[in-house]
Amino acid sequence: MNNSEQPEANVTNGLDDRPNATMFTVENLVNMARSGEIRIPHFQRDFRWQRQDVVRLFDSIVRGYPVGSLLLWRRPATAQLLKLGSLEIQAPDVSAARWVVDGQQRITSLASALIPEASRDPRFALAYNLRDQEFVPAPPEDEPLVIPLPVLFNLTRVLQWFQKFPETIEYIDRANNITQTLRQFQIPAYEVTQNDVKVLQDIFDRMNNYGKRLSRAEIFSALFADDEAIKDRLTFDKISEHLDEDLGFGTVDNDTILMAMLARRGPDVKREIRNEFGGKEGVPRGHQPGRAIIDFPDEARDTAYKLGETAMRRAIAFLQEEASVPHIGMLPYRHLLVVLTRLFAHHPNPSPRNIRLLRRWFWRAAVVGPEVFKGSTTGAIRFLVFAVKPDDLTGSIQELLRLVEYPETPTPDLRRFRSNEAATKTVLCAWWANMPRSLDDGNPFGRDDLSRVLLDRPTALDAVRYIVPRNTVPHEYRLWAANRALVPIMEATSASIEPLISQRPLKLSETAWRAALASHLISSEMANLIITGQTVEFLKARQTALQTQLTSFLERMCEWSFESTPPLTSLLVEDLAEEDGIA
Incomplete structure (x- = not known):
């Protein structure tokens, strides 16, 4: 196509029949997804939501907020291995399947988070914290007051849960209310019957592009x-x-x-x-x-x-x-x-x-x-x-x-710690190079630990913990890097790791514990400052240690004072080429 040429607009005659308005409960939608009745047209984009988007959807449902309407296309579908998010279904022939023109992210999230065999995917592995009344990542092991969504969605399994953990019986009414809300929440939908796929593509294009620009990658795809x-x-x-x-x-x-x-x-x-x-x-x-x-x-x-x-x-x-x-x-x-x-x-x-x-x-x-x-x-x-x-x-x-020859460039400012900023990401890389260790068992963290904790997150925020609770730090020090540590653990029950620093775990020797603290640039003297409540003194001492470590890391990586001499082999090749030219 020449640059001056423009693609012809799709001209359609509209829908054969007017859309039929109906309501589906979440239970209806999950059952249809499980049976293979719900399909995704080829012109739909891939699943784009991240874990936080899925959490917001469920939070809106339990609060009774509207979550938008669906547009479904009724037409036959052949038998196939169907993938809906993390859910794989051997779908049969369906004479009037429901193809999702609008609402793919919501339906996929509901099915993947609520059907047990699909909820292992970290994006959908969610639970409901009955005490705090919020949706959270599912813990690796059962916690009595944190119920996985596939359990919470099934009344029988909810009752079995409370039989397993009788000490939490006071929360059973709250759990039943959430179960009922999830199952019976209604989502409006329009269903159309149309043989011409171009009409549906036109509808999809208008719904997704009018007033909202596609990304360059989406256009290319x-x-x-x-x-x-x-x-x-x-x-x-x-x-x-x-x-x-x-x-x-x-x-x-x-x-x-x-x-x-x-x-x-x-x-x-x-x-x-x-x-x-x-x-x-x-x-x-x-x-x-x-x-x-x-x-x-x-x-x-x-x-x-x-x-x-x-x-x-x-x-x-x-x-x-x-x-x-x-x-x-x-x-x-x-x-x-x-x-x-x-x-x-x-x-x-x-x-x-x-x-x-x-x-x-x-x-x-x-x-x-x-x-x-x-x-x-x-x-x-x-x-x-x-x-x-x-x-x-x-x-x-x-x-x-x-x-990039700018040797006078200053090092990142440790008085401002923001995980979405390049300077802070540089600081985190310096900490990673120091091989941070678990303060519980003394073992070094690996890339797998980071990967499990961060999942699809665009920053490393979920792998960073406060050392002392943020609200105990004077306001002028709250953005300091000195009160943060790179501790990528899934089972963290608190944003603060102060308890881990204040008392050595019995399973760790004194030497191993000191090594674990040192991997986070915390000396025994600094730990004592925390124990005795001298928070500001601790922050100042650790900030100095962090600055020294960061400077050393960047000197080692940037090597500003070194000559950037090419490999010896390339110099020899150039010399030989010059000699050949002279000859």
């Missing part, structure tokens, strides 16, 4: 969707899933995945995406006049997705193993992952020296930030991606280093 029903065909959501499941890196958002894939294929990540695959007949895509340079002009869509994921894996492995960035929630800037993806796509096996130089570049770029580039992040990603040349690894890394 829709443009090159083709037949996504093909088994094992990669999508951005599947790539994100693989990176999290295999590497424990967390959920990489689709827009970052799109930019990484575009960067691998060509340096201009802001290029026109509608013409990404395939050029004019007889003219290779990368050589069309006036078009962006594409390094892989004849590459098909599926190949691009597959090799893009491979390059992202290499980039993430570098971050985790070489740069002390274990999880995307601790990655200072996501555009740096895009640059690394391009580099590892074209240069998959850098030498140890180049790996060291690349780590040096990464942390210098993280500390300097994108503000030094014209246009901030947009300018940074443009300059940095263009610096990576497909046929010159040494030159690429040298140019990357030149672009």
Whole structure:
């Protein structure tokens, strides 16, 4: 399609019949999902909600708030292995299935959280805390007053729960009320009968796009969707899933995945995406006049997705193993992952020296930030991606280093701890490099611990605990990093770890306990300050220790005082080439 051409608007004759308005209880919807009566049309987006969105849905239901209406399309459906969120169903032939045109996220969340075999997925593994009257992540082991949603949704299982924990009998009426509310809550729905799929696509487009812009990744996915029903065909959501499941890196958002894939294929990540695959007949895509340079002009869509994921894996492995960035929630800037993806796509096996130089570049770029580039992040990603040349690894890394040569850049301010800010993410990476240990058993935390706690969270907030309760800290010190610790534990019952510091667990020797405290930059003297209630003195002492550790970490990673000499092998090759030229 030429740039001047516009796609023809879909012209439809409207619905064959007017929509039929009805009400479904949550119990109805869950039963229909379990039986395979509910289906997802191919033009629907993948499931996008995160755990907090699912929590909000259930919280709205128990409060009696409206949760919106559904639009369902009545038409036949063939037998298939159906995946609805984390729920897999061997669905039979259905003569009048209900295909979800609007309401996929809500129906998927209800079914996945309330059906036992689906609720193991961390996004849907929820429970209701009867004492605090709130929805919370399901604990790893049974807690009497924290009832998993699949139990709470079934009256018989609720009664069995209270028989198992008779000491909680005073809460049975509250549990029964929540059960009844969940089961009987009504959601309005419109049902249409229509043979022309274009009409339903038109409705879907109007409902989702009018007044709300799609993200660039969603537009790209829709443009090159083709037949996504093909088994094992990669999508951005599947790539994100693989990176999290295999590497424990967390959920990489689709827009970052799109930019990484575009960067691998060509340096201009802001290029026109509608013409990404395939050029004019007889003219290779990368050589069309006036078009962006594409390094892989004849590459098909599926190949691009597959090799893009491979390059992202290499980039993430570098971050985790070489740069002390274990999880995307601790990655200072996501555009740096895009640059690394391009580099590892074209240069998959850098030498140890180049790996060291690349780590040096990464942390210098993280500390300097994108503000030094014209246009901030947009300018940074443009300059940095263009610096990576497909046929010159040494030159690429040298140019990357030149672009971030600002040795006077100050270290992050420890007086402001915000988990969504790049400076704090840098601090967290420094803490991770110190190999934090459990204050309960003394064992070092691993990436798996982070992955389990953070799930799909965009920041590392859920892995951070206050050392002393926040409300006991004078206001001027409340944002200090000194009152935080990186303690990724699922079973945390309190945001504060003061009890773990105030008293050594019996199963830990004095030496092991001191080592665990030291891994969080807490000395025995600091622990005594907490025990004796000298909170401000503790914060000041630990802030000093944290500053020393952060400075040491960044000196080791950035290596500002070192010469960025290329690997010896590349220098020898250049010398030989010059001699050949002279001869």
